[in-house]
Amino acid sequence: MLDTLITSKTRIKLLVRFFLNSNSTSYLRNLESEFNESTNAIRLELNRFEKAGLLVSGMEGNRKIFQANTHHPLFPDISNIIRKYVGFDQIIDNITTKLGSLERAYIAGELALGKDTKNIDLILIGRNIDTEFLNKLITKTESLINRKIRYTIMSDLQELESLKKVKEIFIIWQSNNNSTVPSNEQIITNSI
Numbered sequence: 001m002l003d004t005l006i007t008s009k010t011r012i013k014l015l016v017r018f019f020l021n022s023n024s025t026s027y028l029r030n031l032e033s034e035f036n037e038s039t040n041a042i043r044l045e046l047n048r049f050e051k052a053g054l055l056v057s058g059m060e061g062n063r064k065i066f067q068a069n070t071h072h073p074l075f076p077d078i079s080n081i082i083r084k085y086v087g088f089d090q091i092i093d094n095i096t097t098k099l100g101s102l103e104r105a106y107i108a109g110e111l112a113l114g115k116d117t118k119n120i121d122l123i124l125i126g127r128n129i130d131t132e133f134l135n136k137l138i139t140k141t142e143s144l145i146n147r148k149i150r151y152t153i154m155s156d157l158q159e160l161e162s163l164k165k166v167k168e169i170f171i172i173w174q175s176n177n178n179s180t181v182p183s184n185e186q187i188i189t190n191s192i
Helices: 009-019 027-037 038-051 075-086 088-094 109-113 131-145 157-164
Strands: 026-028 055-060 063-068 104-108 121-128 148-154 169-175
Touching: 009 027, 009 038, 009 063, 009 075, 026 027, 027 038, 027 063, 038 055, 038 075, 063 088, 075 088, 088 104, 088 131, 088 169, 104 109, 121 157
Parallel strands: 121 148
Antiparallel strands: 026 063, 055 063, 104 121, 104 169
């Protein structure tokens, strides 16, 4: 879908890398190895995004580190488009809202790092979740978004604390029953 609007595959990869998880940062050489593309193509796109104000940069040692500019007026719109491209809207509509006792849903792994992958690692926090119904929903959602969904169910946030030491994760959905979420939990970023 997005590749019909944006013809540059490098540009799409960069959008996913930086706008899926706004805490995601990277530098040119890292992106080169991650995308398996030439530095010139990546540098050109990074410069365009930075000139447009969509990315901000800073120096870390001798590396120029890039990150999405969350203050840009188009940031929320681009982020929503990227989340739909990845399939988060379908996950939320088809999985999280129909399970009843679900409290929160997180994305983990490669996708949480902003790497466009065909696998979505989903962590569900809740109790008494009907796994048979969940599997049916996941199968339906996988066919809609053309990605494989792997899930883990945890009963409470304390179990999630152990995962934060291992993976990068961020929240994509929370129940209205949990109205008070600490601000540092809106997007949780933990790298090894």
